[in-house]
Amino acid sequence: MNLSNGRTIKTIRIDVAKCNGCRACEVICASFHAKPRYSSTNPARSRIRVIRDQVADIYLPVYAGKYTAAECAGRDKYVIDGREYDECAFCRASCPSRDIFKEPDSDLPLKCDMCESDPTVKEPWCVQWCLAEALVFEERQVAEDKAPALDDVDIGLTALANTHGWPKVLDAVGRMGGTEKKG
Ligand code: SF4
């Protein structure tokens, strides 16, 4: 599909049945986004996390989405193919109720940037490192929708700044934007 006023959406399709829980995706994501690049491999800094439960045979990769300032109210258990998944297992948000998708030092939210960088990577690193082919990179064209309301952005940033201070928040926003120069 070729839309003149469209934009490209990048996603990662996850085939849960193929994931073996090796966590290579976490290692490369954390390493690629370390500062300086490749200087550490702490999975807590990864923007993809693998929920693992060997007894229940659950290996579920989830990559980080948007930050949310508040915990959600409605939570459900999921049973798929006889396996029971926790209420938050499929959630991609960096959220106050759990520890994942937060920088360990500052607690600031992490968000997947599809490995936007300069030069651009051919495919996201986690996809390239997943030898089990559980992660599949996809791009599709969609019609341009309205830009997010400035008020919403402002409210979200202000809530973060109240907790962490503006300097840390602005640093995090710069990183979440994703375009990093080398060096
Ligand atoms: S690299 Fe692939 S197989 Fe290994 S944990 Fe990540 S998604 Fe699963």
Ligand code: SF4
């Ligand atoms: S696409 Fe890149 S930033 Fe996103 S989870 Fe994978 S390695 Fe991390």
